[in-house]
Amino acid sequence: MGITNITFKKFISLIFTERGSIEYSVLFDIRLPRIILGLAIGGALSLAGVILQGLFRNPLVEPYTLGISGGAALGVCLNIIFQLEQNLGGISLPLSGFLGAILIIFLVYSLSIKKGILKIQELLLTGVMLSFILSSLIMLIMAISHIQDLQGIIFWIMGSLAEPNWFLIKLMFFVSILGLLFSYIFCHALNALSLGEEEALHLGINVELTKRLLFILASLLTGFSVSVAGIIGFVGLVVPHFMRNLIGNDHRILLISSFLSGAGFLVLCDTLARTIISPLELPVGVITGILGGSIFIYVLSKKQMKS
Amino acid sequence: MKESILEIKNLSCGYDSQIILSDINLTVERGRLLGIIGPNGSGKTTLLRAITGVIKPKEGNVFFENKDIYQIGLRELAKKIAVVPQSIIVNSITVEEFVLLGRIPHYKRFQFLETKKDQEIAKKTLELTDTLKLKDRSILEISSGERQLVLIAKALAQEPKLLLLDEPTAHLDIGHQIKIMNLIKKLNEKEGLTVLVVLHDLNLAGQYCEELVLLNEGKLIRQGSVNEVLNYRDIEKVYKTTVLIKENPLNKRPFIILFPPKGMDE
Numbered sequence: 001m002g003i004t005n006i007t008f009k010k011f012i013s014l015i016f017t018e019r020g021s022i023e024y025s026v027l028f029d030i031r032l033p034r035i036i037l038g039l040a041i042g043g044a045l046s047l048a049g050v051i052l053q054g055l056f057r058n059p060l061v062e063p064y065t066l067g068i069s070g071g072a073a074l075g076v077c078l079n080i081i082f083q084l085e086q087n088l089g090g091i092s093l094p095l096s097g098f099l100g101a102i103l104i105i106f107l108v109y110s111l112s113i114k115k116g117i118l119k120i121q122e123l124l125l126t127g128v129m130l131s132f133i134l135s136s137l138i139m140l141i142m143a144i145s146h147i148q149d150l151q152g153i154i155f156w157i158m159g160s161l162a163e164p165n166w167f168l169i170k171l172m173f174f175v176s177i178l179g180l181l182f183s184y185i186f187c188h189a190l191n192a193l194s195l196g197e198e199e200a201l202h203l204g205i206n207v208e209l210t211k212r213l214l215f216i217l218a219s220l221l222t223g224f225s226v227s228v229a230g231i232i233g234f235v236g237l238v239v240p241h242f243m244r245n246l247i248g249n250d251h252r253i254l255l256i257s258s259f260l261s262g263a264g265f266l267v268l269c270d271t272l273a274r275t276i277i278s279p280l281e282l283p284v285g286v287i288t289g290i291l292g293g294s295i296f297i298y299v300l301s302k303k304q305m306k307s
Numbered sequence: 308m309k310e311s312i313l314e315i316k317n318l319s320c321g322y323d324s325q326i327i328l329s330d331i332n333l334t335v336e337r338g339r340l341l342g343i344i345g346p347n348g349s350g351k352t353t354l355l356r357a358i359t360g361v362i363k364p365k366e367g368n369v370f371f372e373n374k375d376i377y378q379i380g381l382r383e384l385a386k387k388i389a390v391v392p393q394s395i396i397v398n399s400i401t402v403e404e405f406v407l408l409g410r411i412p413h414y415k416r417f418q419f420l421e422t423k424k425d426q427e428i429a430k431k432t433l434e435l436t437d438t439l440k441l442k443d444r445s446i447l448e449i450s451s452g453e454r455q456l457v458l459i460a461k462a463l464a465q466e467p468k469l470l471l472l473d474e475p476t477a478h479l480d481i482g483h484q485i486k487i488m489n490l491i492k493k494l495n496e497k498e499g500l501t502v503l504v505v506l507h508d509l510n511l512a513g514q515y516c517e518e519l520v521l522l523n524e525g526k527l528i529r530q531g532s533v534n535e536v537l538n539y540r541d542i543e544k545v546y547k548t549t550v551l552i553k554e555n556p557l558n559k560r561p562f563i564i565l566f567p568p569k570g571m572d573e
Contacts (some may be wrong), residue, residue, distance in 0.1 A: 007529075192411055194398050202392075204383075249400055
């Protein structure tokens, strides 16, 4: 298990007898929180991906498409170059990320409402454009910032599940479970929306309310994830897409299965990222991208061969 | 006079500032099979959309069973009125799963799975539309004629009182056109369903409907029996083409013959 070698037998005896030893603390203070965070964030990002893909009826939409990650990144960048962290403590980094994300969510949302109707296509376009603007702003900040700040920014943007703050881990876990429960209120609505907005209305779905609540839900899940762990790409795109191919388009099982497989996938990727060139660690986003992308292309090409 | 199921009063509506329908008054009696005809852009589809609340009236009201449709909850309305749209976007799901989507308005709060009753109703509507054999096929793989039948099955799974169809025979061969129209007639007569059907083919409308509504440029030109509405004056004026209207010897209904330019067969 990582650079600290603990066998299975040792593991059992650790749990029961050796509280307070170094191995015990590695296991429960470093590894366990990281696994819980991985589960929470992998689940949250995949869930956000499924919801947004269902909402936009577009399989290429992912949680970061709407500029939410850009907003969070900008918040963190500003925090780092103004050195708020030293004054406000470690929690200010995720906090500023979250504020940035919320601000962008609000902006995208209000720019896309025309005459009381949330225009889905405009939401997408506005989000993509805001993403570009934000990433340019981040580049601008990086270009004029000090070397040591630059390192902090890059480290954050690459994304990592190493989060020392137990409170944030618990919060993230709570948010993602709550998000999953909440999403189930809309499982039929998402199925109905797959036929188009007008058809969903014919099936008695309050389309306007559903669109708004689902957008806010997906945004919050993404905002929380990005602020806690930085930008971990690909999970929210590839896992939902993969599950759609595997189990079909019924959101009643798609929501939970994407959540679970996203959670498992991210923990797996993180374990690889930690161990593959240990004692050094790779950014987990590198693994999610390479592994997720390769599996996806493999599955897609196999599927095309069959048909 | 029979009880009315749908009443449209002084309805004007449209998109943005553009008025599509102006001052429509229309009453539909329960149990009727009513055809809506009119040229492209005359407001037929918009009329259907106003009835289901997809677009809000600028003026006037739509009453379903004497209640303003905006006073009826969306789910309640979906249990009473079902729509068969012109075309549909779908993911790859099976025909049976698709038809079961029609049960959504009937699900109770926190009911995630369909009950045995839902499945039985889906099966019944598949049987009724002669598509039970397709139930495990993907909706993307079946022919457009079959898809139209499945769309009707899904609408029937809503167990509506009023069925609205938007050009159900468009792009279909004559065999499927007749199959669809026979099904509509059967639903109307045997199941007691009130049906409003938008049709482009005046002859299909003439042969199958009890009553017709002729729309032109957003106005209701005439509502009445087939013989009243399909008169050459109105038809020629509205469609801006010359027609000859004869009686179909089989059922005494009006039959419309188009005029090709002279000399084409010489």
